[in-house]
Amino acid sequence: MTNKAAILVAGGRGQRMGGPIAKQYLPVAGQPVLMRTLSVFYRVDPSLDLILVLPESDFVYWEELCSEYKFTIAHRLVAGGNSRFQSVRNGLNSLNSKTKLVAIHDGVRPFVTEEVIKESFEVAERQGSAIAVIALKDSIRKLRDDGKSFYEERQYFRLVQTPQTFQVEKIKKAFTVTELQQFTDDATVYENQGWQVTLISGNAENIKITTPEDMDYAEFIASRGLSDR
Ligand SMILES: Nc1ccn([C@@H]2O[C@H](COP(=O)(O)OP(=O)(O)OP(=O)(O)O)[C@@H](O)[C@H]2O)c(=O)n1
Numbered sequence: 001m002t003n004k005a006a007i008l009v010a011g012g013r014g015q016r017m018g019g020p021i022a023k024q025y026l027p028v029a030g031q032p033v034l035m036r037t038l039s040v041f042y043r044v045d046p047s048l049d050l051i052l053v054l055p056e057s058d059f060v061y062w063e064e065l066c067s068e069y070k071f072t073i074a075h076r077l078v079a080g081g082n083s084r085f086q087s088v089r090n091g092l093n094s095l096n097s098k099t100k101l102v103a104i105h106d107g108v109r110p111f112v113t114e115e116v117i118k119e120s121f122e123v124a125e126r127q128g129s130a131i132a133v134i135a136l137k138d139s140i141r142k143l144r145d146d147g148k149s150f151y152e153e154r155q156y157f158r159l160v161q162t163p164q165t166f167q168v169e170k171i172k173k174a175f176t177v178t179e180l181q182q183f184t185d186d187a188t189v190y191e192n193q194g195w196q197v198t199l200i201s202g203n204a205e206n207i208k209i210t211t212p213e214d215m216d217y218a219e220f221i222a223s224r225g226l227s228d229r
């Protein structure tokens with residue numbers, strides 16, 4: 001049995017995307033987003049324990065979609081919660097006792113590369129955690145409540161992606177706390193324990209499909225194979 005797992009969180013409702021079908025099920029270049037994401041992880045390691053966190057009310061729909069698309073990559077379904085934090089925690093609670101490393105990934109980031117996933121497991125094994133980030137290309141300004149804005153040195157900032165990969169023992173302990181507003185990602189929950197996170201380079205195409213214009217960009221990335229380079 002593998003000692004590695006990936007939790008793909010897809011328990012959200014995609015309010016910012018809108019539309020009758022939640023974004024995680026929408027086709028990109030002919031294949032639903034979640035099938036693309038599961039496939040990348042499978043290609044990295046077919047023995048990974050793949051856990052897909054979905055709203056429980058979508059389980060039947062998802063199984064029908066898998067039949068329709070003849071999608072056969074083995075994975076386990078876990079019921080999501082009311083927030084991303086709760087969905088991740090449900091995924092962590094479903095891990096088997098032999099699992100030592102877990103990659104937590106937004107199901108709606110189908111363009112993560114195999115290289116980033118592999119590196120995240122290697123670094124997390126050595127350091128405890130591996131958080132995919134990218135540098136900023138634009139200048140940034142910090143806003144203040146009084147309406148003024150100030151220059152910030154962009155070399156000290158990073159955009160945070162997923163996967164965020166961890167030693168299981170540590171991340172499970174970190175997720176036993178009460179959910180706080182500041183927990184916008186898993187790295188924040190981990191460092192709440194006083195542990196330093198380790199950053200690795202993500203890939204620019206690894207967008208989080210969030211709003212309708214992201215679907216156009218996703219089609220472009222998929223059709224050009226930009227995340228396969
Ligand atoms: N209760 C929740 C909320 C979010 N997510 C997942 O966390 C990832 C990042 O969240 P986001 O992009 O915000 O997705 P949604 O919550 O679906 O979008 P929105 O905020 O627009 O409703 C997504 O894969 C989403 O499905 C989850 O598993 N469980």
Ligand SMILES: C[C@](O)(CO)[C@H](O)COP(=O)(O)O
Nearest residue numbers: 084106160161162184185208
């Ligand atoms: C986890 C994440 O994708 C890292 O950038 C991000 O924090 C998720 O934010 P959301 O508001 O839940 O989409």
